[in-house]
Amino acid sequence: MADTMQFDLVTPERKLASAKVREVRIPGAGGDLTAMPDHAPLITTLRPGVLAVVAADGAASYAVTGGFAEVTGAGVSVLAERALPVGEVSLATIDALVSEAAANAASAPAERRDAAEKYAADMQALKATLGL
Amino acid sequence: MPSLKDLKNRIASVKSTRKITKAMQMVSAAKLRRAQEAAEAARPYAGRMDAVMAGLAGGMAGSDTAPRLLAGTGSDKVHLLVVMTGERGLCGAFNSSIVRMARARANELMAHGKTVKILTVGKKGREQLKRDFGNLFVGHHDLSEVKKMGYDVAQTIARDILTRFEHGEFDVAALFYNRFQSVISQIPTNRQVVPATFEADAGASALYDYEPSEEGILADLLPRGVATQVFTALLENGASEQGARMSAMDNATRNAGDMINRLTIQYNRSRQAAITKELIEIISGAEAL
Numbered sequence: 001m002a003d004t005m006q007f008d009l010v011t012p013e014r015k016l017a018s019a020k021v022r023e024v025r026i027p028g029a030g031g032d033l034t035a036m037p038d039h040a041p042l043i044t045t046l047r048p049g050v051l052a053v054v055a056a057d058g059a060a061s062y063a064v065t066g067g068f069a070e071v072t073g074a075g076v077s078v079l080a081e082r083a084l085p086v087g088e089v090s091l092a093t094i095d096a097l098v099s100e101a102a103a104n105a106a107s108a109p110a111e112r113r114d115a116a117e118k119y120a121a122d123m124q125a126l127k128a129t130l131g132l
Numbered sequence: 133m134p135s136l137k138d139l140k141n142r143i144a145s146v147k148s149t150r151k152i153t154k155a156m157q158m159v160s161a162a163k164l165r166r167a168q169e170a171a172e173a174a175r176p177y178a179g180r181m182d183a184v185m186a187g188l189a190g191g192m193a194g195s196d197t198a199p200r201l202l203a204g205t206g207s208d209k210v211h212l213l214v215v216m217t218g219e220r221g222l223c224g225a226f227n228s229s230i231v232r233m234a235r236a237r238a239n240e241l242m243a244h245g246k247t248v249k250i251l252t253v254g255k256k257g258r259e260q261l262k263r264d265f266g267n268l269f270v271g272h273h274d275l276s277e278v279k280k281m282g283y284d285v286a287q288t289i290a291r292d293i294l295t296r297f298e299h300g301e302f303d304v305a306a307l308f309y310n311r312f313q314s315v316i317s318q319i320p321t322n323r324q325v326v327p328a329t330f331e332a333d334a335g336a337s338a339l340y341d342y343e344p345s346e347e348g349i350l351a352d353l354l355p356r357g358v359a360t361q362v363f364t365a366l367l368e369n370g371a372s373e374q375g376a377r378m379s380a381m382d383n384a385t386r387n388a389g390d391m392i393n394r395l396t397i398q399y400n401r402s403r404q405a406a407i408t409k410e411l412i413e414i415i416s417g418a419e420a421l
Contacts, residue, residue, distance in 0.1 A: 010176045010180065011283070012174055012283040012286070012359075013170070013173060013174060013283055014173040015173065029344060029352075030344050040341060041339045042340060042341040043184065043188075043349060044342070044343040044344075045343075045344070045349055045352045068349065068352070070184060079177055079180055079181060
């Protein structure tokens with residue numbers, strides 16, 4: 001069994017990370033999951049949360065706001081709408097995101113109210129996790 | 133016959149025009165490089181997105197539960213043309229080639245009895261379409277305040293398109309933009325975004341587990357897909373605009389150079405003619421004595 005796999009994190013604007021890693025913890029829409037080499041092929045949507053990567057030479061984590069992850073035996077590629085290394089997230093950035101999500105939830109039509117509110121709550125949780 | 137003074141002024145003014153066009157060309161060259169890098173950087177995301185959605189959509193084809201963004205509304209009466217142009221001119225045929233394509237499409241659709249609505253992005257397209265299709269405009273996105281073409285701009289436009297779709301304002305939407313081929317060639321492109329179309333071919337989708345469900349993921353991804361396509365179009369357009377401006381300004385600089393040469397020759401000829409004339413006058417004056 002291979003002990004590393006390819007990990008790619010891309011946003012619409014650029015490729016944020018590409019490396020050989022041992023495990024990736026993904027904030028999936030249905031709950032967190034950890035992908036390791038030779039994981040069964042899976043596609044999941046993301047909720048706002050922290051994406052943690054463990055590589056041979058250390059760990060890294062990124063704050064992501066949504067998108068999806070594609071897991072195959074050979075690697076994980078995460079397509080995030082917005083992503084930042086955790087160290088670069090400022091209080092202002094996260095506050096802007098939280099209030100945007102809250103405003104969105106308040107104005108969402110009834111059939112999408114639940115999803116929008118969950119998104120806003122997840123965003124709050126992300127802020128709490130980051131501990132800013 | 134212009135006087136020597138006129139010619140001299142003329143040469144000076146063409147020279148300063150040449151300086152301006154030369155400067156614009158160099159600015160465009162620098163901007164083009166940045167725009168190309170941005171377009172390059174966006175490619176992995178767009179490509180991946182397209183491939184995953186094509187796979188999902190392939191599995192969903194023909195299913196009754198397919199989201200409306202994929203399956204369409206079941207009719208194709210009302211078409212929304214999203215015409216994406218630049219905010220500024222002086223870039224050769226960049227804006228007019230998009231407008232020409234959109235105009236041809238609008239006329240074709242109307243000839244088939246469809247209703248056409250136009251959403252303009254960028255000032256130039258709006259100005260050029262206003263006379264013929266002013267009554268078909270449903271909205272406009274102004275990009276003149278946008279410093280850096282970011283994903284949020286694309287999201288705003290995509291959200292506008294999607295809201296209109298949810299309100300049943302149109303059945304089919306297509307983006308009109310220039311795809312960047314090279315500095316001298318930009319291809320006007322018409323890409324349908326609603327119902328969704330994909331560039332990648334479907335296949336190998338059955339291998340995956342889906343969480344939450346195929347439908348759930350697809351419903352989540354399709355709006356993002358629209359935003360991604362708008363973003364790709366904006367970036368391609370940005371690179372095309374700079375490329376077109378660069379070659380247009382290169383031509384202008386060269387033309388100005390030619391004109392200066394021609395004017396200088398004319399100037400020298402008339403200067404010599406004047407000298408010769410004066411000499412003749414002096415000599416014949418001396419002979420007459």
